[in-house]
Amino acid sequence: MLFIRAAALRDLDALAQMARTARPVLHSLPHDRDALRARIASSDASFDASFDASFDADVDAPGEESYLFVLEDRDTGRLLGTAGIVAAAGYPEPFYAFRNDALIHASRELQVNRKIHALTMSHELTGMSRFGGFYVDPSLRGGAAADLVSRARMMYVAMHRRRFASEVFSLLPGVTDEAGASPFWEAVGRKFFGRDFRDVEVASGGRSRTFIAEVMPAYPLYVPLLPAAAQRVLGEPDPHARLAYRIHRDEGFEVDRYVDIFDAGPVLTVPVERAASVASGETRVVCDAGEIDGAAAAASWLVASDTPHGPRNAFRCVLATLPRADARAPLDAPTQAVLGVRRGDSVYCAPLRQDRHASPSVDARPGAPQ
Amino acid sequence: MIVVRVAKESDLDALMSLAHETGPGLTTFKPDRDALAARIARTRRTLEGAAAPHEAGYLFAMQDTATGDIAGVCGIETSVGLREPFYNYRVSTVVHASQDLGIWTRMHALNIAHDLTGYAEVCSLFLSPRYRTHGVGGLLSRSRFMFIAQFRERFPQRICAELRGHFDAGGTSPFWRAVGSHFYQIDFNVADYLSSHGRKAFVAELMPRFPVYVELLPDDAQQCVGLTHADTLPARRMLEAEGLRYENHVDIFDAGPVLECHIADLRTVRESVVVPAEIGAHPAHGDGNDGGAGAGVRSLVSNTSASDFRVGFAAGVVHDGAFALSADEAAALNVAPGEPVRVLGPARKTGREAS
Numbered sequence: 237m238l239f240i241r242a243a244a245l246r247d248l249d250a251l252a253q254m255a256r257t258a259r260p261v262l263h264s265l266p267h268d269r270d271a272l273r274a275r276i277a278s279s280d281a282s283f284d285a286s287f288d289a290s291f292d293a294d295v296d297a298p299g300e301e302s303y304l305f306v307l308e309d310r311d312t313g314r315l316l317g318t319a320g321i322v323a324a325a326g327y328p329e330p331f332y333a334f335r336n337d338a339l340i341h342a343s344r345e346l347q348v349n350r351k352i353h354a355l356t357m358s359h360e361l362t363g364m365s366r367f368g369g370f371y372v373d374p375s376l377r378g379g380a381a382a383d384l385v386s387r388a389r390m391m392y393v394a395m396h397r398r399r400f401a402s403e404v405f406s407l408l409p410g411v412t413d414e415a416g417a418s419p420f421w422e423a424v425g426r427k428f429f430g431r432d433f434r435d436v437e438v439a440s441g442g443r444s445r446t447f448i449a450e451v452m453p454a455y456p457l458y459v460p461l462l463p464a465a466a467q468r469v470l471g472e473p474d475p476h477a478r479l480a481y482r483i484h485r486d487e488g489f490e491v492d493r494y495v496d497i498f499d500a501g502p503v504l505t506v507p508v509e510r511a512a513s514v515a516s517g518e519t520r521v522v523c524d525a526g527e528i529d530g531a532a533a534a535a536s537w538l539v540a541s542d543t544p545h546g547p548r549n550a551f552r553c554v555l556a557t558l559p560r561a562d563a564r565a566p567l568d569a570p571t572q573a574v575l576g577v578r579r580g581d582s583v584y585c586a587p588l589r590q591d592r593h594a595s596p597s598v599d600a601r602p603g604a605p606q
Numbered sequence: 607m608i609v610v611r612v613a614k615e616s617d618l619d620a621l622m623s624l625a626h627e628t629g630p631g632l633t634t635f636k637p638d639r640d641a642l643a644a645r646i647a648r649t650r651r652t653l654e655g656a657a658a659p660h661e662a663g664y665l666f667a668m669q670d671t672a673t674g675d676i677a678g679v680c681g682i683e684t685s686v687g688l689r690e691p692f693y694n695y696r697v698s699t700v701v702h703a704s705q706d707l708g709i710w711t712r713m714h715a716l717n718i719a720h721d722l723t724g725y726a727e728v729c730s731l732f733l734s735p736r737y738r739t740h741g742v743g744g745l746l747s748r749s750r751f752m753f754i755a756q757f758r759e760r761f762p763q764r765i766c767a768e769l770r771g772h773f774d775a776g777g778t779s780p781f782w783r784a785v786g787s788h789f790y791q792i793d794f795n796v797a798d799y800l801s802s803h804g805r806k807a808f809v810a811e812l813m814p815r816f817p818v819y820v821e822l823l824p825d826d827a828q829q830c831v832g833l834t835h836a837d838t839l840p841a842r843r844m845l846e847a848e849g850l851r852y853e854n855h856v857d858i859f860d861a862g863p864v865l866e867c868h869i870a871d872l873r874t875v876r877e878s879v880v881v882p883a884e885i886g887a888h889p890a891h892g893d894g895n896d897g898g899a900g901a902g903v904r905s906l907v908s909n910t911s912a913s914d915f916r917v918g919f920a921a922g923v924v925h926d927g928a929f930a931l932s933a934d935e936a937a938a939l940n941v942a943p944g945e946p947v948r949v950l951g952p953a954r955k956t957g958r959e960a961s
């Protein structure tokens with residue numbers, strides 16, 4: 237059985253392995269072992285801050301916390317995926333993105349009326365909560381495990397609203413070629429940095445360092461003036477990120493008018509209260525598997541627990557089949573064990589799929605020339 | 607003798623037929639009778655001191671006095687941009703540096719600017735292909751600087767000249783294709799025509815409001831910035847010899863360079879002298895006392911009249927504080943014996959000549 241839990245220092249080797257082998261490169265996990273250890277320690281401390289008799293009392297606003305989740309196979313103990321949340325993007329520095337604005341250039345005399353897009357360096361995402369570092373072992377790509385890894389984060393947010401901003405964004409990797417070169421970087425970033433994309437990614441490790449203000453353009457960039465290859469990938473997720481894109485859309489994320497400053501990958505945003513796991517989530521009472529006749533109207537649900545009276549960093553999330561409309565969550569014994577709950581405890585549940593509407597397709601991209 | 611003089615109403619027919627010799631490109635000298643008549647009238651008002659500052663300007667015609675043939679025009683605007691804005695891009699330097707990352711990059715940005723507002727502008731030069739022989743183009747171009755030197759008080763402190771930018775073999779401007787076409791969405795020639803005919807409102811409405819990074823443009827467009835059209839290179843060399851320099855202003859449509867300088871620094875202003883004319887005593891100079899330098903040498907000579915300004919080449923240099931003109935030259939320049947003439951001798955070669 238696969239389940240999500242908070243990362244711990246014992247996961248260092250497995251996470252380091254993931255950071256090294258992930259394709260495309262997993263930029264949000266440090267490749268340096270000491271830096272990765274520090275990241276895990278920071279996550280550990282962030283989760284830990286919620287473990288208190290007065291739930292969340294010590295964290296009532298998003299700040300420097302960062303949370304790292306891992307997907308574990310209970311039967312083998314292997315780690316097969318990871319994902320993270322940064323409570324406040326950029327904290328305490330600005331988080332940079334390009335905002336893709338439409339400027340109207342119109343002349344009545346010439347009967348010209350045109351929308352011209354321009355990319356402006358923006359800090360507006362600063363302070364929003366950020367999802368990042370999503371990775372699932374290729375062997376699991378076809379199944380719902382990827383959904384579990386990604387969406388467990390919003391389950392955690394739903395259970396700890398005060399720790400997060402009212403809006404969440406996620407930066408998906410932009411298009412790169414086999415050699416790791418980004419057409420957008422070649423046309424834009426390279427002119428300013430004079431370096432390879434990968435070198436800067438590694439050296440920077442983020443989108444909020446002060447050097448970005450020093451090096452990136454102070455003036456807006458007119459999109460129609462950029463080379464066609466760069467325009468084509470604006471707001472376009474890398475093919476490797478299509479799965480992540482679909483899962484984000486299932487969660488309720490939408491393409492926004494922001495793109496990444498380095499590779500022009502899309503920024504997806506969702507107000508927390510409109511996220512599927514929040515809007516459709518409910519608290520249920522655990523019962524044993526046999527107690528309900530599960531044959532009728534059952535579906536896949538995300539089921540999470542975070543017992544304040546349990547062990548440290550007790551957040552767990554699994555996929556389980558639950559009846560659609562019921563105040564109870566019938567869970568078998570192994571699942572109860574993984575979640576650290578017993579009959580009569582509360583769990584937070586959200587349906588994996590929204591049946592009300594089909595999941596939207598990859599269509600309106602930010603910055604697609606009109 | 608070929609002279610350049612102020613254009614008059616009676617030149618209108620000849621100027622119309624000359625304008626038909628221009629191809630596409632010279633937007634300020636088109637076969638448009640009303641426009642030409644207005645331009646001549648404006649010149650007259652300017653000479654009479656009746657023109658408002660924003661409209662002051664001069665049109666000159668080049669005439670072969672032997673045949674009466676009018677074969678060239680050129681103009682001066684006294685102060686550009688005082689009614690309609692005078693737009694250019696200023697090519698500014700932007701350095702991005704991070705000591706942490708060991709990065710230092712220099713880029714260039716095009717900023718819409720009105721920096722040249724109030725400058726005088728030399729413009730509208732056209733010489734009939736029939737007369738493109740040695741020195742005639744130089745006479746036409748320099749005639750304006752002789753006029754400015756003579757009537758310095760009529761002009762502001764600085765002067766500029768816009769040069770045509772680079773066009774590819776297909777006759778289109780790579781810079782326009784990469785930049786202007788996206789903003790203005792009309793044909794280059796239409797934009798250029800409207801802009802030079804007092805209908806510049808569209809520029810303000812449609813131009814890029816933010817600086818444009820040069821290095822982010824396609825290569826061929828980048829190379830256009832400040833690049834002179836091959837056909838205009840002789841004109842550029844002439845203007846540079848006169849002292850004008852590219853100072854990082856370019857045209858907003860084709861990115862052709864703007865040359866500029868202080869009027870006080872023009873070679874013609876610095877080096878021309880006013881001396882009395884001696885008529886008929888030709889050639890009293892060049893007789894060996896000045897080392898034979900006068901042999902085969904000619905000077906640019908003008909009269910000093912505003913209303914009947916004339917300038918042309920005449921053989922010889924200033925000698926003993928006077929300039930000798932033949933009777934024909936004096937007649938062509940409308941100069942009487944003893945009257946002052948302004949003389950610009952041949953350009954000195956670089957460095958001091960060995961003596």
